Amino acid sequence: xxxxxxxxxxxxxxxxxxxxxxxxxxxxxxxxxxxxxxxxxxxxxxxxxxxxxxxxxxxxxxxxxxxxxxxxxxxxxxxxxxxxxxxxxxxxxxxxxxxxxxxxxxxxxxxxxxxxxxxxxxxxxxxxxxxxxxxxxxxxxxxxxxxxxxxxxxxxxxxxxxxxxxxxxxxxxxxxxxxxxxxxxxxxxxxxxxxxxxxxxxxxxxxxxxxxxxxxxxxxx
Numbered sequence: 001x002x003x004x005x006x007x008x009x010x011x012x013x014x015x016x017x018x019x020x021x022x023x024x025x026x027x028x029x030x031x032x033x034x035x036x037x038x039x040x041x042x043x044x045x046x047x048x049x050x051x052x053x054x055x056x057x058x059x060x061x062x063x064x065x066x067x068x069x070x071x072x073x074x075x076x077x078x079x080x081x082x083x084x085x086x087x088x089x090x091x092x093x094x095x096x097x098x099x100x101x102x103x104x105x106x107x108x109x110x111x112x113x114x115x116x117x118x119x120x121x122x123x124x125x126x127x128x129x130x131x132x133x134x135x136x137x138x139x140x141x142x143x144x145x146x147x148x149x150x151x152x153x154x155x156x157x158x159x160x161x162x163x164x165x166x167x168x169x170x171x172x173x174x175x176x177x178x179x180x181x182x183x184x185x186x187x188x189x190x191x192x193x194x195x196x197x198x199x200x201x202x203x204x205x206x207x208x209x210x211x212x213x214x215x216x217x218x219x220x221x
Contacts, residue, residue: 006053007053019033020192035188039181052103062091064089064104065085071169073167074167082118082119083116118158118162121154123152
């Protein structure tokens with residue numbers, strides 16, 4: 001029987017290990033996502049109330065972790081507090097079995113209880129369209145005042161229509177940027193060395209990640 005609960009400090013290493021296994025060689029040879037999880041709990045934009053694990057028969061098989069983000073109204077500069085999540089991690093042998101969906105739906109309900117109405121992520125559309133996400137162009141959410149939108153920038157309104165009628169600039173937490181988080185840094189490599197060695201290799205999913213992360217949608221003026 002599955003149980004969803006908040007992560008506690010005694011779970012930290014287990015969650016970092018499952019995150020490493022979930023992302024290893026998926027987006028690039030090796031991964032840094034477990035290092036990101038390790039350090040992001042120290043950042044003020046991390047939201048402990050939205051840090052959940054899912055257990056199956058007492059074993060932690062998945063985790064989702066949220067941070068604060070913002071949308072700025074391009075017209076008047078008003079700032080709207082929203083959420084982003086990630087990493088969302090499920091052990092490889094438990095993937096495509098509904099654990100990620102359960103974590104998201106549970107966390108969405110909790111987020112609404114906390115007063116949040118919008119979630120914006122960078123993610124693989126193949127994984128998230130079925131979870132109610134759409135490309136950000138549908139909501140006029142972008143990284144700049146442009147009519148060209150990243151393919152991987154995805155939005156879910158927890159309250160339908162809440163973004164309607166405005167144009168927004170999305171800003172994720174600075175925790176995802178240097179100097180706080182630096183992929184392939186000495187610190188990241190040192191942290192990874194505390195885990196059992198895994199081989200780094202190429203997989204086709206890495207090319208898919210490249211295509212989605214660099215793809216753009218341009219709308220007519």
